[in-house]
Every structure is written in structure tokens, then in C-alpha cells.
Amino acid sequence: MTAPIREHTGRGPLGKDEIAARIARDIPAGSYVNLGIGQPTLVADHLGPGAGVVLHTENGMLGMGPAATGDEIDPDLTNAGKVPVTELPGAAYFHHADSFAMMRGGHLDVCVLGAFQVSAHGDLANWHTGAPDAIPAVGGAMDLAIGAKQVFVMMTLFAKDGTAKLVRECTYPLTGLRCVSRLYTDLAVFELGAEGAVVVETFGISYDELAARLDVPLRAA
């Protein structure tokens, strides 16, 4: 059961790094985790060696270590963002069909993804803006969205133009249906599902103010 809502109004919104730290707190020890390209990679900085978490990168590795520097850089060892990384003791390499079997087959515990939009029921839009001149590129986003046991999304709650990214129905092309279980933003943490959006925690805003700014029915945990 979810704990009662916690409103942190005596502070400002969370920064990117604070959102990453908040997500890391919700990843249980012993989890196999995939961190999406971009901001979700920040979560790794808050999963210390004692966290007991094994990182998966979909290009074919479990036991991924931190980014490589200097002499550690090896063009044959990169993450899904094509950034050179390192291997930890106990690491394993595998080919792409096995790597995605780990997702699709339900073996991965958590993935953390960025998003353009998320619906209150957990629909995800994060691969394509639908703009007519945009070149579509999906990568592993759809596989991750439907594959991991829990899909966490990390994003700002509002776009730069002020529009909310938590919506009743996504208007951008979908990545996956009813797949996001938790949404972590600068202003609030939500649980999403068939019952709609439940606010778990707020930062720099009260529940009532949050509800007034979103066109989505909310419930307080």
C-alpha cells in the first residue's frame, strides 16, 4: 500500500539530479535495471556499489559500470547511447536477440525512461513528436516500455512552453499502452494505472495547486 501523500512545500521543485536520487531510492536491492538514454542515466550516480543493482544495457551487457575515461575507453564497449562505459566484476555480454528477450520475457525488474507525454493511465509517448519533417527513430523504446516489470518515467512535469506532459490522452504517437507504473517529475511523484493518477509526493507545490494546474483527475495517496 502507498504511504499517505507527502507535500514538501517548504522547498522548490526537484532538480534533475534530485529526481534521479528520488528514483534510485525506489529501486529495490537485487534489481536488474535498464536506464534509458539521456536523463535517466543520472540515476546510476545514485545507485552506489552497495545498492545491489545490476545495470542492463540493451546493446548487450549486464553488469555495466560507470562511463569510461582516459585509457579505459574501448570502442567495443559502449552503452545504448553509444557512450564508452566500463564492465564490473560479474558482467556478461550477449547478442541482441538475448538482450531483448531479457526485456520482452519479463526478466528485467525496472526500466527508467524519458518521455514527451504520459497519460494518467500509463500510456507512454517518447519516441516521435509526429512532426511531418521528423525522421522516425524508435530504437529499443517500445521493447523497454512493454518489457520491464516496472516502467518508471523521469521528466519535467511541464514542457518549456508551459503545457503539461501528464495528460488524459497522449497526442504524440504512442510508444506503449498502459505501461508506465510510476512518474517522477520536478514537482511531484505519481503512481499511474487503471485507476488513474495518484499523487505520492509533491515538491515546491501543494497537492491543491498541482491539481489546479493539471487537466487530469488526481487522487492523493
Added chain:
Amino acid sequence: MTTVCESTDEAVAGIEDGSTVLIGGFGMAGMPVDLIDAVIRQGAEDLTIVSNNAGNGDTGLAALLAAGRVRRVVCSFPRQSDSWVFDGLYRSGRIELEVVPQGTLAERLRAAGAGIGAFFCPTGVGTPLAEGKETRVIDGRAYVLEYPIKGDVALVKAHVADRVGNLVYRKTARNFGPVMATAATTTVVQVGAVAEPGDIDPEVVVTPGIFVDRVVVVPDRAGATS
């Protein structure tokens, strides 16, 4: 049986116009750049290329695209910061694109190599990439029907082969190599070194030689021969 070729030109000989060519690699890791350069010299055109990306920078797959040899690209992630060759061709309508989710791409290749006629896959259900495809609910979950992708030729980079074609790969450069090697009529592999039979421990062989038709040694340029 596996032939050890003397040159990359010999390794890619005979690729016909209109072929479907599977090209391994994830970005530049595992990309068989020297085999692609040989295909450019070989001259085949009107090709369909199946690869995770659609070329980076101006070398490898990007150079093949720039040479005007490719009619169609099947990939998961064409758009990158350094995919200017593909971007230009696409925006001017000179190349066709089929975007496939990365895991579905791998599984369609695996299916081709394993003799599977088609399979139901949960990835992409309810998204634009499932439009027009047959769907089915199995045990309460929705799936999309996906078909195999078979290649006429696969171009793969591995770390070491032995003379009978057994392959080992290196770190995340393995990526699509093992599945693509199974999925083509003719599989061509560039390796850093060729060993004698028995030099590779049978327990660590990743791709058995039955899937490998031609091997050619190309010393690695990026320090990956150790």
C-alpha cells in the same frame, strides 16, 4: 563449409543488385567497415540494408549510402547526431525507410535464421508501428504478428575466427553479429585474426561455423586485437 578469403574483395564477391544485406554493428561497435568498403568497390546497387542504425559520420554504412547504392533501409534508429548522410537522402526522398523496434528487429532476424514462419510479439501494440499488422490476444495479452527478415548476405565483424568458421566476439561489439550470421544465405565475417581449429575453446564459441560462409582477416585499427 567456411572459406578463408585472402582479401575483403574476394569475401564480398558475387553480391547481386537488389540484394538484401544484413550489416552488423551498433553505431560503430561491431560495424564491419572494411567489408562495407569492399561492397562499395564491388559495385552492387539497389540494395536493401538491414542494420540497427543508418550510418554514422562518413564511413562504413554512411559511405555506402553516400555512394547511392541503397534503395531501402530497415533499421531501428536512423536519426543520430552524426547521421547526416541518411538524413539528407531521406529528406530528399531518395531512400526508403522501415523503422522496426530494436528487439523486434533482432527477433525477426533470429526467426529467419531459425526457420520460424512468423511470430506474435507484444512490442508496439497500439502504436503507429503496428498499424496494418495482424494482432491477436493470447492469454489476455495483445500481440502483433511479425515476419522474419532474411538476408541474401550478412556482413559481420567478429573478434577471432578459426579456419572452420567458429567465431568469438568482443564485448558489446557482439550485438547483432550472432543473429545476423544465422539469417543470411551467405554470411561474410571480418575478424581480427584467424586461428587453427582447436585454438578456440569449443565451450566459448559464440557463432558455430555452420553459420559462416566466408572469413577474412582485417587487423583492427582501434586497438581491439588484444
